[in-house]
Amino acid sequence: MADLPKRIALVYDSVNKWGGAEIVLLALHDLFPMAPLYTSVYAKKNAAWARVFPEIVTSFLQHIPFAKNNREFFPWLTPLAFESLNFSDYDAVISVTSADAKGIITSPKTFHLCYCLTPTRYLWSHFSEYKNQLGKMDIFTGPIFNYLKKWDLSASRRPDAYVSISRTVQTRIKKFYHQDSLLIYPPAGIEGDKSENNREDYFLYLGRLISYKNPETVIKVFNELNLPLVMIGTGKLEKKLKKLAKPNIKITGFISDREKNIYIKNCKALIFFHEEDFGIVPVEVQSMGKPVIALNRGGASETVIDGKTGVLISDPSPQALAGAVLNFDSSKYSPDFIKNHAKIFSRVRFKAEFVKIFKQQWTKYKNIYSY
Numbered sequence: 001m002a003d004l005p006k007r008i009a010l011v012y013d014s015v016n017k018w019g020g021a022e023i024v025l026l027a028l029h030d031l032f033p034m035a036p037l038y039t040s041v042y043a044k045k046n047a048a049w050a051r052v053f054p055e056i057v058t059s060f061l062q063h064i065p066f067a068k069n070n071r072e073f074f075p076w077l078t079p080l081a082f083e084s085l086n087f088s089d090y091d092a093v094i095s096v097t098s099a100d101a102k103g104i105i106t107s108p109k110t111f112h113l114c115y116c117l118t119p120t121r122y123l124w125s126h127f128s129e130y131k132n133q134l135g136k137m138d139i140f141t142g143p144i145f146n147y148l149k150k151w152d153l154s155a156s157r158r159p160d161a162y163v164s165i166s167r168t169v170q171t172r173i174k175k176f177y178h179q180d181s182l183l184i185y186p187p188a189g190i191e192g193d194k195s196e197n198n199r200e201d202y203f204l205y206l207g208r209l210i211s212y213k214n215p216e217t218v219i220k221v222f223n224e225l226n227l228p229l230v231m232i233g234t235g236k237l238e239k240k241l242k243k244l245a246k247p248n249i250k251i252t253g254f255i256s257d258r259e260k261n262i263y264i265k266n267c268k269a270l271i272f273f274h275e276e277d278f279g280i281v282p283v284e285v286q287s288m289g290k291p292v293i294a295l296n297r298g299g300a301s302e303t304v305i306d307g308k309t310g311v312l313i314s315d316p317s318p319q320a321l322a323g324a325v326l327n328f329d330s331s332k333y334s335p336d337f338i339k340n341h342a343k344i345f346s347r348v349r350f351k352a353e354f355v356k357i358f359k360q361q362w363t364k365y366k367n368i369y370s371y
Contacts, residue, residue, distance in 0.1 A: 003359055005091035005111065008035045011082075011101045014071045015050050016043035020186060020280040021117055022050075024096055027187045027347055029053060031355060032094075040081045040100070043068040059084055076144055079103055079151045092362060095159065098277070103155030111365045113358060114159035116181065118169050118277040123149050124176040129212075153177070161361040163354075166278045166299045182357055185302075187347035188280040189287030190261060200330055202228035202250075203293075204267035206260070206281050209235030209251075214274045219245050221322045229271070230263055264288050268330050269310065272300055273321055279303065286310075287342035289335030293324050303345065309338045 010028055012021065015037065025037070029052055036055035041062050046069065050056060059081035061067045067074055078100045087093050087106050095101040098117035106112045119125065123145070153176075162181035164170040173181045203222070209215050215237060222229040223246045231241070231251045242251050252263075264270075270285040270292045278299035282292045286303070292310035294300035306312040311328065313320050343349070 003363065004355075005362055007090045007092070008032045009038055009087060009090045009093045010035050010053075011038045011085070011093055011095040011097070011104055013039065013097050013099045013101045014041050015039045015047045015056060016041060016069055016071070017046055018049060020188070020278065021096055021098070022047075023188070023280065024115065024186050024350075025050075026052070027350055028094060028096070028354070031351055035094075038085050038087075038104075040078055041068045041071050057085070075148055079148070079155065094358070100152075100155070102159055103151070105158065108369055111161075111362055112159045113161045113163065113361055115163050115165070115184070116169060116173055117165055119156070119172050119176045120148075120152050121277075123152050125172050126212075160365055163357060166302055168298045168302070169277050182361075184350065184353045184357060185345050186278055186280070187350040188278075188283035188303075188345040189342045189347075190264075190284050200266065200268045202230050202267055203269055203271050203325065204263060204285070204290075205229065205231040205233070205271050206264070206285070207233050207272075209233050209237040209241055211237065212274060215241055216244065217318055217321070218271055218273055219249060221318050221325065222246075222249055225322060225325060227325065230267065232260055232263060261288070264290060269293050269328060271321070271325075273313070273316075276300065282310075283342055283345045286338045287345075289339045291330065291333045291338060293321075293328060305341060307332075309333070309341050 012025055026049060034054060036057055037053040038057045040059045042056050042058050061074060061077060061081045071078060082100050082103045083105050085104055087104060087110055090110055092111040093104065093106060095104060095114045097114065099120050102114045156177035156179060162173055162179050163184050164173055164181040165186050167183065170181050170183055173179050205215060205218055207213050219241055226248050229249045231249065232255060234254050245251060264285055265288055267290060269290060270282060272282050272292055272294040274295060275298035282294060282300050283303050285292055286309050292304045294304050294310060294312055295316055296312035296314045301312060304310040304312055311324050313324050
């Protein structure tokens with residue numbers, strides 16, 4: 001593409017899973033198909049999606065036992081891992097990160113744009129929650145946290161430009177890193193699906209079964225209401241939740257995308273009762289014409305229109321969720337309106353906006369540092 005740097009590299013925290021950030025990386029690969037992907041660790045078996053990249057370059061962490069799938073066990077080494085990567089052959093680097101990838105070191109001739117998923121959660125916005133989970137272990141981990149916070153703040157000054165994934169993240173970048181950022185919503189939604197919706201005889205939970213997503217609260221509410229609920233996902237809490245759930249609740253575990261889409265089409269509404277930096281799931285569900293009952297925090301407050309594409313609940317209590325579910329009337333929502341709203345977050349839109357902003361920031365950088 002004209003007016004863009006010729007030699008571009010992509011950087012990501014770790015290539016060992018599938019999620020929203022990985023969807024972003026594949027969209028960036030569409031834009032820059034020759035760009036290699038740099039990362040701390042790469043687990044091939046868990047990241048088949050990454051095979052499309054012409055090259056994946058890893059750090060020394062790749063050779064440490066157990067690090068490929070458990071990078072979080074080595075938080076004091078990850079900063080060094082990214083600082084050891086060499087980008088001297090590139091005109092520009094795009095980091096996609098919620099942790100350490102922004103801390104790469106580049107020369108003045110190399111432009112660094114950071115697409116920030118969030119400032120490192122366990123160090124900043126959710127620090128108190130992580131600290132409470134450690135309990136008495138905090139005595140031993142305290143010095144590590146202090147080192148990581150100092151490094152992370154220093155590393156936050158290394159990108160030449162920031163782009164955030166939501167207004168929520170934009171606010172965090174300003175608060176914790178004292179940096180301004182532009183906004184590009186990530187690509188989300190299930191595109192090209194034109195099939196009709198069918199039954200509407202259950203509510204839907206879709207996501208990992210881990211504590212911060214509040215699946216236990218959702219189950220307790222539906223146990224009390226005795227209303228049908230389907231929960232799609234796997235995670236550390238799966239066994240516990242299956243024991244807790246009454247017969248009106250079905251926990252599917254892992255299923256195919258085709259099965260997942262069928263469940264979305266047939267649900268009354270998605271239950272999304274937690275805070276995310278952006279949250280791709282509510283957009284996926286809306287892209288198929290289904291409304292969302294969501295906590296009015298984080299990305300859902302930006303992607304769900306209260307009364308038009310779903311219900312936003314400001315009160316995080318189980319009672320508030322129960323009230324929203326009992327009062328929910330799916331006939332009040334237009335599937336066509338919901339689908340059209342979800343197009344705001346399409347892959348096509350993301351790529352067009354990214355190229356425009358990347359070009360603007362690259363030109364600005366060249367004008368400042370050309371000599």
